[in-house]
Amino acid sequence: MSERWYKEAVVYCVEVDSFQDSNGDGCGDLRGLTSRLDYLSRLGVTCVWLNPIHPSPQRDNGYDVSDYYGIDPRLGTLGDFVELATQARQRGIRLLLDLVVNHTSDQHPWFQSARNDPGSPYRDWYVWSSEEPPDRRQGIVFPGEQTETWTFDNKAGQWYFHRFYDFQPDLNWSTRAVREEVKKIMGFWLQLGASGFRIDAAPFVLEQVTPGVDPGPLDFSILDDWRQDVQWRTADAVVLCEANVSPEELPKYCAAAPGGPNDRAHMLFAFGINARLWLALARGDAEPLVESLAALPKLAAMAQWATFLRNHDELDLSRLTDEQRNDVMREFAPKQDMRIYNRGIRRRLAPMLKGERRRIELAYALQFAMPGTPVLRYGEEIGMGEDLRLPGRESIRTPMQWDGSRSAGFSSASPAEFVRPILSRGAFAARLVNIGSERRDNGSLLRWFEQLIRVVRECPEIGVGEPTVLDLPLPRSVLVHRFDAPEGTILLLHNLADVAVTVDLRSVAGSEPPSEVFADADYGPLATKLTELDLHGWGYRWIRLRRGNRG
Numbered sequence: 001m002s003e004r005w006y007k008e009a010v011v012y013c014v015e016v017d018s019f020q021d022s023n024g025d026g027c028g029d030l031r032g033l034t035s036r037l038d039y040l041s042r043l044g045v046t047c048v049w050l051n052p053i054h055p056s057p058q059r060d061n062g063y064d065v066s067d068y069y070g071i072d073p074r075l076g077t078l079g080d081f082v083e084l085a086t087q088a089r090q091r092g093i094r095l096l097l098d099l100v101v102n103h104t105s106d107q108h109p110w111f112q113s114a115r116n117d118p119g120s121p122y123r124d125w126y127v128w129s130s131e132e133p134p135d136r137r138q139g140i141v142f143p144g145e146q147t148e149t150w151t152f153d154n155k156a157g158q159w160y161f162h163r164f165y166d167f168q169p170d171l172n173w174s175t176r177a178v179r180e181e182v183k184k185i186m187g188f189w190l191q192l193g194a195s196g197f198r199i200d201a202a203p204f205v206l207e208q209v210t211p212g213v214d215p216g217p218l219d220f221s222i223l224d225d226w227r228q229d230v231q232w233r234t235a236d237a238v239v240l241c242e243a244n245v246s247p248e249e250l251p252k253y254c255a256a257a258p259g260g261p262n263d264r265a266h267m268l269f270a271f272g273i274n275a276r277l278w279l280a281l282a283r284g285d286a287e288p289l290v291e292s293l294a295a296l297p298k299l300a301a302m303a304q305w306a307t308f309l310r311n312h313d314e315l316d317l318s319r320l321t322d323e324q325r326n327d328v329m330r331e332f333a334p335k336q337d338m339r340i341y342n343r344g345i346r347r348r349l350a351p352m353l354k355g356e357r358r359r360i361e362l363a364y365a366l367q368f369a370m371p372g373t374p375v376l377r378y379g380e381e382i383g384m385g386e387d388l389r390l391p392g393r394e395s396i397r398t399p400m401q402w403d404g405s406r407s408a409g410f411s412s413a414s415p416a417e418f419v420r421p422i423l424s425r426g427a428f429a430a431r432l433v434n435i436g437s438e439r440r441d442n443g444s445l446l447r448w449f450e451q452l453i454r455v456v457r458e459c460p461e462i463g464v465g466e467p468t469v470l471d472l473p474l475p476r477s478v479l480v481h482r483f484d485a486p487e488g489t490i491l492l493l494h495n496l497a498d499v500a501v502t503v504d505l506r507s508v509a510g511s512e513p514p515s516e517v518f519a520d521a522d523y524g525p526l527a528t529k530l531t532e533l534d535l536h537g538w539g540y541r542w543i544r545l546r547r548g549n550r551g
Contacts, residue, residue, distance in 0.1 A: 005046075006196075006238045006266060007304050007463045010453050011096070011375040012045040013311060016053055016075050017419045018399045019378060021411035027419040028399070028410070030076035034084045039435070041091040043381060043446075044453030048088065049096040049198055049240075051312055053081070057107050057167075061397070063098075063200065064105035064168050068185045074419075078192065085193025094195035096240065101182050102204045103168040111169050115156040127161035127172045133211035139163065143341050145392070150211070159211075163204045173222060174208050183229050190230065196238035197230075199265070202253065203243050220252055223264035240267040240306060244316060247272060247297050255300035270305040272296070273370050275317055277309070279324050281353075281363060282331040284497035286479035288324075289366075293469050293481065296371065304463070305372030309363060310380060314344030314393055337388050346395045348428075350383035355427055361448060361520060362494060362538040366479075368456050369492045369542070371467045381449040382438050385428025387421065398423050403436035455518045455542065461485035470508065475501045478535065482545070489546040490517070498537035505530040510545030518542040 020032030030053070040048065052062030055070045062072065071078055085095055104111055114122040129150065136150035141164055150159045151166040161170045171178050186197060199205065206218040223239070230237040241253050253265050276292035299305070315332075317325045325343070332338075332352040333345040340346045353359045360383060368374045379400055386395040398420050402409030408422045408430035415422055422430050438444035456462060465485030472480060477497030483490050489510065495501055506529075514526050519541045523534060526543070535541065 004302065004464070005094070005236060006240075006373060008457065008460050009047045009094070009373050009463075010045050010456065011047045011049050011306065011373060012040060012043070013049045013051065013375060013377045015051050015312065015378065015397050018397050018410075020400065020402070021413065024412040025074075026411050026413035026417035027074045029074065030071070030080040030084050034080070034087050037084075037087055037091055037093065040093060043450055044457060045376075046092060046457075047094045047096060047195070049375070050098065052098045052100055054100075057105055059105070059167050060165060061393070063100050064103075064107075064165075065100050066105040066108045068101075069188060082192055089193070095193065096196050096198050096238070097189055097194050098200055099182075099186065099197040100200040101171060101185075102201045103162060103164060103170045106167045106169055115153050115160075118156075121177075124175050125172055125178050126169050127209045128156065129159040129161070129211040131159075131211070133159060133161075135212055135214040138214045143343075145341075149214075161209050161211075163201070163207075170204070170209065172209070173205060173219065179222065179225065183225065186226070186230055187233050190234045190237055195234075195236070196240065196266070198240045198242065200242055202241040202265075203245055218252075220264065223253065227263050227265070238266040239264075240269070241265040242269055244269070244271040244319070247295060250297045251299060254303035266302065267304045267306050267373065268299070269375075270296075270307045270370065270372055271316065272319065273305070273372075274308055274315075275320050277363075277366060277370070278315065278317070278328050278332070279320060280479075280496055281359075281366075282328045285476050286474075286494070286496055287476060289479050290469050293371070293467060296467075305370070306375050307367050307370045307372045308375040308377070309367045310349050310377050310396070311375070312377065312393070312397065314340045314346050316344045318343040340392060346386065346388070346393055348377075348384055348386045348396050349380060350433075351385045351428055355383070356538075357445065358520065358536075358538040359498075360445065362496070362540055364449070364452065365518075365520075365540040365542075366494050366496075368452060369462060369481075369494065369540075371462075371483075373463060374456065376449075381446055382435055383428070383433055383445045385423055385426065385433070387423050390420065394420065401430040401434040404431040404434050408434060409436070452518070459490050459517065459542070459544075460487045461490050461548075465490075472504065472507065474503060477501065478503055480505075486548050488544060488548040491543045491545055493533065493535055493539075493541045493543070495535040495537065495539045500537050500539070501535050503533050503535060505533055508545075512546050515544050516541060517544050 017028045019028045020036050021028050022031035053075050054065045055067040055072045056062045056064050110122040110125055113120040114126050133150045136148045139149050140146050152159050162168050208216045208219050243253050273292050276288040279288040338347050387398050388395050399410040438446035461483040465483030468482050470480045477495050479494045508530050513528050520539045
């Protein structure tokens with residue numbers, strides 16, 4: 001099973017500096033995370049995705065890397081990382097690292113050498129222009145925070161390219177030495193215990209930048225090289241790409257052509273499903289999800305989607321139409337300070353759904369029932385909220401709420417010294433929403449998540465099976481789909497509206513008597529054959545039609 005472990009994984013995304021502080025300096029660290037591995041194991045997590053842990057000036061939450069071979073001193077040492085990897089493996093938990101190689105920090109020694117000396121061996125590791133590029137104000141990623149993509153550097157006497165902030169100069173991926181160096185970086189972390197990498201801003205890594213040409217052509221041979229290299233070094237290592245691109249472009253990130261050799265990324269984030277799921281929730285209408293699943297591109301045989309509801313960034317709605325985006329904003333981000341970049345929402349899920357427990361459960365039942373591997377953001381399992389007083393995307397990066405104390409169990413330091421303030425106000429404050437109290441409550445959201453993850457891990461067909469949306473006469477609020485695999489067949493029903501419905505399933509047949517494996521309530525025993533089934537408002541029912549052979 002190890003060669004496809006990522007297809008049956010449950011991924012947990014951690015902001016290390018906000019998770020657990022071990023030394024009382026107010027900043028979470030690797031030792032703190034190691035001390036909480038038993039919690040993650042009990043939750044059912046099988047893979048931890050670490051947001052950037054490298055040395056950084058911290059002008060962009062660690063995504064401005066100044067040394068790819070080190071650990072940010074705030075977070076610990078290389079030895080701490082190896083211990084984390086060792087302890088995680090002993091619990092059946094793997095580690096994915098953020099690989100941020102579209103750009104470096106402008107404080108990276110490579111860039112400092114490049115800008116100070118035209119003859120530097122690192123000069124062509126970045127993208128330069130002697131003339132002012134005509135497209136210097138095009139292709140901006142952060143509207144309102146960024147005004148250009150080319151900046152003049154006085155020391156270099158040239159313009160340098162930066163797809164993101166001006167303190168993040170882009171690496172020149174047409175330079176062979178850059179490609180070879182990044183492969184060394186990947187090999188270094190695989191040797192220390194990583195199981196793979198989440199590739200930040202993958203399309204921009206592949207882009208071949210030329211002044212006056214925006215966007216530039218993509219060179220997918222970079223992914224070809226990565227796939228071959230990581231699997232040569234560690235057979236079961238994986239590459240997960242962040243690529244929010246059109247459906248037509250997505251398969252290229254996994255294989256040279258549909259049905260071709262699977263020689264690129266193992267996994268892709270399912271941005272299309274994410275946006276459509278939120279639209280369906282906003283409208284109480286399953287049709288956006290039906291359309292999304294029907295249009296889901298076919299990936300190579302060993303490739304996999306990674307599904308999510310909320311992650312470390314804003315909820316990006318840029319691929320919805322204006323009308324669709326307005327519907328989602330109106331429902332989930334009615335105030336301007338809840339929005340960002342004219343396209344997204346900077347909130348956590350629980351407050352977006354007004355703390356309504358049944359709706360929160362439905363949302364996550366839907367996500368975990370989508371084709372692919374579920375990714376869960378730290379704190380979502382207890383229903384944490386956001387702090388809109390913090391700037392930008394910092395609002396969803398507040399410290400983990402372990403208990404109801406003043407420090408939330410995050411650190412022994414004074415809360416005034418914390419890397420970010422504990423959420424202390426409103427319905428989602430730490431004294432009201434925390435792991436300690438939810439652990440003691442058998443009916444808590446945390447206990448529900450433990451059950452959800454157990455069920456998903458017992459239903460491998462969701463991760464590896466072929467999805468089919470059933471063509472049935474259904475209320476618009478209801479999604480009924482199934483997964484078929486050698487491991488079995490499972491039928492999934494979800495009602496996106498707060499109105500009870502009855503669903504006629506008499507045309508759906510299984511080779512065995514059906515059995516209910518997960519539901520929002522006790523609906524009573526199923527008949528030997530499916531008939532008309534009830535669904536509560538915001539209800540869900542997962543029904544096994546056939547149990548296969550796990551081999």
